Each structure stands twice: as C-alpha cells, then as structure tokens.
Amino acid sequence: MDASYNSETVEVKAYPRRYLMLFLSAFTSGLIMFQAFEYTMIAKDVSDFYRVSYMMVTFTSTGGNIAYVAFFFAGVHCLQKYGIRFCLIVGSAVSALGACFKCFSVQKDAFNILIFGQILPAIGQTLTAPLPPLLAAVWFKNNEAATVIGVNYAFCTFGNVCSTLLNLLFHAGQPESEVKASFQFIAILTAVLCTLCFILVIIFVENKPPNPPSHSQMKRKEIGENTSLKILFKNKNYLLLAGTFVINLTVSMSISILFNQIVFTAFPTGHNIITFASLLLTLSSLFGGLIIPYLLDRTKKFKLISITSFAASLFFLTLMLHSSALKSVAYFEISTFLFGMFLVGFSTISLDIVVDITYPFPEGTSIGFMYFFSNIPTIFIATLGSALMENFNASYAFAVMGGLLFIGTILLFCVRWEMKRNQIELQ
Numbered sequence: 001m002d003a004s005y006n007s008e009t010v011e012v013k014a015y016p017r018r019y020l021m022l023f024l025s026a027f028t029s030g031l032i033m034f035q036a037f038e039y040t041m042i043a044k045d046v047s048d049f050y051r052v053s054y055m056m057v058t059f060t061s062t063g064g065n066i067a068y069v070a071f072f073f074a075g076v077h078c079l080q081k082y083g084i085r086f087c088l089i090v091g092s093a094v095s096a097l098g099a100c101f102k103c104f105s106v107q108k109d110a111f112n113i114l115i116f117g118q119i120l121p122a123i124g125q126t127l128t129a130p131l132p133p134l135l136a137a138v139w140f141k142n143n144e145a146a147t148v149i150g151v152n153y154a155f156c157t158f159g160n161v162c163s164t165l166l167n168l169l170f171h172a173g174q175p176e177s178e179v180k181a182s183f184q185f186i187a188i189l190t191a192v193l194c195t196l197c198f199i200l201v202i203i204f205v206e207n208k209p210p211n212p213p214s215h216s217q218m219k220r221k222e223i224g225e226n227t228s229l230k231i232l233f234k235n236k237n238y239l240l241l242a243g244t245f246v247i248n249l250t251v252s253m254s255i256s257i258l259f260n261q262i263v264f265t266a267f268p269t270g271h272n273i274i275t276f277a278s279l280l281l282t283l284s285s286l287f288g289g290l291i292i293p294y295l296l297d298r299t300k301k302f303k304l305i306s307i308t309s310f311a312a313s314l315f316f317l318t319l320m321l322h323s324s325a326l327k328s329v330a331y332f333e334i335s336t337f338l339f340g341m342f343l344v345g346f347s348t349i350s351l352d353i354v355v356d357i358t359y360p361f362p363e364g365t366s367i368g369f370m371y372f373f374s375n376i377p378t379i380f381i382a383t384l385g386s387a388l389m390e391n392f393n394a395s396y397a398f399a400v401m402g403g404l405l406f407i408g409t410i411l412l413f414c415v416r417w418e419m420k421r422n423q424i425e426l427q
Contacts, residue, residue: 011211012211012212012213012214012215012218013209013210013211013212013213014139014140014141014144014209014213015139015209015210015211015213017139017206017209018139018140018209018213020204021084021135021139021204021205021206022135022139022140022148022151022152024088024197024200024201024204024205025084025088025128025131025132025135025152025205026132026151026152026154026155026156027155027197027200028088028091028092028095028124028128028197028201029125029128029129029131029132029152029155029156029159030155030156030158030159031092031095031099031121031159031190031193031194031197032091032095032121032122032124032125032128032159033155033156033157033159033160034159034160034162034163034190035095035098035099035118035121035159035190035194036061036064036118036121036122036125037061037159037160037163037256037257038163038166038186038190039057039060039061039114039118040057040058040060040061040256040257040258040259040260041160041163041164041166041167041259041260041278042166042167042169042170042260043057043058043260043261044260044264045170045179046060048179049108049176049179049180049183050108050111050114051108052111054261054386054390055383055386055387055390056111058257058258058382058383058386059115060114060115060118061118061253061256061257061382062257062378062379062382062383063115063118063119063122064118064119064121064122064125065122065253065375065376065378065379066119066375066379067119067122067123068122068123068125068126068129068371068372068375069372069375069376069379071123071126072126072368072371072372072375074126075087075126075127075130075368076126076130076364076365076368076369078090078127079127079130079131079134079364079365079368080362080364080365083207083208084131084134084135084138084205084206084207084208085205085206085207087127087128087131088127088128088131088201088205089198089201089202089205090124090127091124091125091127091128092124092128092194092197092198092201093124093198094120094121094123094124095120095121095124095194095197095198096191096194096195096197096198097120098116098117098118098119098120098121098124098194099117099121099187099190099191099193099194099195100117100191100194100195101113101116101117101120102114102117102118102187102190102191103184103187103188103191105117105187106180106183106184106187126368129367129368129371130363130364130365130367130368130371131152131364132148132149132152132351133145133149133351133352133354133355133363133364133367134362134363134364134367135148136148136149136352136355137214137216137217137355137363138207138208138209138213138217139208139209139213140213140214141213141214142214142215142216142421142422143297143298144297145297145352145355146293146294146296146297146348146349146352147290147293147294147297149293149348149349149351149352150289150290150292150293150294150348150349151289151290153285153289153290153293153344153347153348154286154289154290156285156289157282157283157285157286157289157344158282158286160256160281160282160285161279161282161283161286163282164275164278164279164281164282165275165279166186167274167275167278168275169182169185169186170182215424216359216360216421216424219424229365231361232358232361232365232366232369235357235358236416237357237415237416237417237418238354238357238358238366240411240412240414240415241350241353241354241357241412241415242354242369242370242373243408243411244310244346244350244408244411244412245347245350245351245354245370245374246370246373246374246377247404247405247407247408247411248310248313248343248346248347248350248405248408249347249370249371249374249378250374250377250378250381250404251313251317251343251381251401251404251405252343252344252347253374253378253382254378254381254382254385254401255281255343255401256281257378257382257386258382258385258386258389258397259277259278259281260274260278261386261389262324262389262394262397263277263278265389265393265394266324266325266327266332266394267324267327267329267332273329273333276333277329277332277333277336280333280336280337280340281336281337281339281340282340283337283340284336284337284338284339284340284341284344285340285341285343285344287341288309288340288341288342288343288344288345288348289344289345289347289348291341291345292305292309292341292342292345292346292348292349293345293348293349293352296349296352300419300422302349302353302356302417302419303415303417305349306346306349306350306353306412307409307412307413309342309345309346309349310342310346310405310408310409310412311409312338312342313339313342313343313346313405314402314405314406314408314409316335316336316338316339316342317339317398317401317402317405318402319331319335319338319339320332320335320336320339320398321394321395321398321399321402322335323335324394324395324398325395351367351370353419354366354367354370355367355421356419356420356421356422357417357418357419357420358420359420359421359424360420360421381400381401381404384397384400385397385400385401388400
C-alpha cells in the first residue's frame with residue numbers, strides 16, 4: 001500500500017476521522033478476541049455439554065492459532081498490497097461468518113462445527129492483528145502511536161471481559177435445557193454484533209487521510225522503504241524485541257486459555273471465584289493496555305518502562321503461584337490483577353517500540369511476523385500447561401510460564417534502544 005506523501009507540497013495534519021477509524025479497527029479486534037476465548041472461559045461447561053476433554057476445549061483457542069500460522073503470509077501480503085480498508089473488511093467478514101456458523105453448533109454432536117466456527121475469526125486475525133501500528137503511523141501523530149495500540153488492546157481486553165462474564169450464565173447443577181439455551185444466546189448475540197461491525201467497516205473505513213499525520217510518515221518515501229526481509233532479520237534489536245514479545249504473548253494467551261483450568265485446579269470450589277478472578281485478569285489488561293502506553297507516549301522512556309513492565313509481570317506471576325499454593329483467594333486475585341496489568345502493558349508498548357527501531361520498514365510486516373511466531377509456541381505451551389495440570393498440578397504450568405518470562409527479561413537487557421522514528425520527529 002502506498003501511504004507516502006511529497007514533503008515539499010504537503011503539510012502535516014491529523015484528522016478527527018482518525019478516532020472513528022481507531023474505533024472500528026478496535027471493535028473488529030475485540031470481537032475476534034472475544035470469540036478466541038469465549039469457550040475456554042467456560043471450559044468446564046463446554047466440556048460437560050459436548051462431552052469432550054479439557055484438551056479439546058483448549059483446541060477451540062489453539063485451533064485458531066494453527067489457522068493463524070497457516071494463513072499468516074497471505075495476511076501480510078494483503079496488508080502490504082491492499083491496505084487498511086481491505087484488511088478490515090475481510091477480517092470483519094470472516095469473523096461474522098464464523099460467528100454465524102456457531103449458531104448451528106449448539107448440539108451435543110456438533111463440536112466439529114463449533115471448531116470450524118472458531119477457526120474462521122482466527123483467519124481474520126491474520127489481517128487485523130498487525131493493523132494497529134500501521135493505523136497509528138498512517139492516521140495518528142507520533143506522540144499518539146503507543147496510545148492507539150493501547151486502545152486496540154483495551155478493546156481486545158474488553159472482548160476478554162465479555163467472555164469472562166459468560167460464566168454468569170452457568171452454575172453447578174444447571175438443567176441441560178438451560179445450558180443449551182445459554183449457548184444459543186451466546187452464539188446469536190455474537191453473530192449479530194459481528195455482522196453489525198462488518199457493515200460499519202464497509203461504510204466508514206478508508207485507507208489513508210489526504211495529509212500525513214507526522215513528519216516521520218511524510219518522510220518515509222524520501223528515506224526509502226526497503227521491504228526486504230533480509231533487512232528486517234539482520235536487525236538485532238528487532239530480533240531481541242520480537243523474542244520478548246513472542247514470550248510475552250505466548251504467556252498471555254496461554255494464561256487466558258488455561259485460566260479456567262488453573263482456578264479449578266488450585267481451588268476445588270472454583271465456581272465461587274472463577275467469574276471474579278477472570279474479570280480481574282481481563283480488567284487488569286484494560287488498565288495496563290491504556291496506562292503504560294500513555295506513560296510511554298508522554299515520557300518516551302523506552303528502556304525503563306519496557307524492562308520494568310516485563311520484570312514486574314514475572315514477579316507477579318510468581319506471586320500467583322505462591323497464592324494458589326496457599327489457597328488464598330484474595331492473595332491470588334490481587335497478584336492476578338497486577339500480573340495482567342504489566343504483562344499486557346508490555347505487549348502494547350513493545351509493538352510501538354518495534355515500529356520505532358525498524359523505521360521505515362513496513363509496520364504490517366514487522367509486527368505480523370511477531371504475531372506469527374507467537375502463535376506457534378502458544379499451541380504447544382497451552383497444550384502442555386493443560387496436560388501438566390490434568391496429570392500433576394498447577395505449579396508445573398506456572399514453572400513453564402515463569403521460565404519463559406525470565407528468558408524474556410534477559411533478552412530485554414541486551415537491546416540497544418535506537419529509536420529511529422522518534423529521532424525523525426525530534427529533528
């Protein structure tokens with residue numbers, strides 16, 4: 001997509017329409033994220049209704065990761081060639097299609113239809129996941145970039161919050177007819193919202209504004225946008241930050257997928273705390289996804305905020321393990337909230353930092369590869385964590401996650417913080 005301008009004839013200007021663009025992009029991402037975790041958040045009820053194992057319920061999320069990996073290169077190609085509008089239209093369309101398919105999956109023998117309905121939004125995610133940094137570069141000022149990514153994460157988190165609240169529709173000893181009605185209600189409501197989003201995207205989304213929003217975007221063509229992957233993968237700072245992002249997102253997605261199982265493994269009377277604990281985890285992501293990017297935009301303390309956020313997520317994951325061993329509900333909930341806040345806070349700012357250090361390389365490609373490599377280990381880590389909890393206990397799954405975060409913290413200390421895009425704005 002050509003998003004360049006002539007710096008001699010065009011002045012920098014940010015348009016109010018950018019907020020509508022952000023809302024529609026974030027709304028699409030939030031709905032896809034809701035669908036990714038809607039069944040793992042009620043894993044016990046899904047397992048009982050369809051008479052499948054926890055492992056198979058986990059596949060309602062990890063199956064989407066496999067689909068993301070399979071369609072990743074097609075997604076990156078479309079983003080580069082066709083731009084924001086095309087990718088949002090197709091992404092919201094397959095999300096709506098998957099949601100409609102799941103309306104026909106509320107039968108005990110229709111688990112395969114449900115899986116197919118889950119895979120379609122994941123294909124759409126190959127087009128929408130790399131979009132926020134590109135949207136920030138094309139439509140927003142440089143000092144708004146991290147916040148834009150944070151808002152998108154906030155909508156994704158809100159999708160998680162909504163999936164968490166699905167637990168309120170189920171309770172122990174519930175008649176099968178009520179369980180079926182609840183599943184039908186979830187499927188129909190999701191289909192209606194996804195279809196509405198698709199229609200709004202078609203009507204309002206545009207590729208780029210008439211004028212560039214920042215000097216770095218205006219000068220992109222002058223500097224030269226080399227799309228060779230060799231340039232990207234020779235950038236050691238990119239590789240180090242991409243490694244920490246992969247670890248961070250792998251842990252984040254795995255915890256989200258396994259959280260229902262973690263609670264019921266650590267606390268036998270999990271029905272009493274699962275809804276509130278899950279809500280705290282997702283709300284913490286909302287706070288982290290907004291507050292930490294805002295601090296980065298205002299201070300530009302890239303190294304300090306990044307390392308602090310990542311190390312803090314490791315510390316509070318350790319406290320989650322400790323609290324679950326002590327069977328302390330309040331301790332577990334507090335540590336869960338703080339863990340989620342710092343974990344997602346880093347995920348958000350790392351995308352903006354990667355765009356900065358790889359400037360003027362295309363944002364969609366550099367970010368897309370990070371998501372691609374994140375989905376591969378998530379498939380195995382989530383499955384491994386589920387198996388460890390079924391056969392042993394939650395501490396083994398926590399140990400795997402903690403080990404990954406420790407490696408990520410070390411990688412961050414090796415990064416050289418050369419912020420190329422920020423230097424252009426300061427000139």
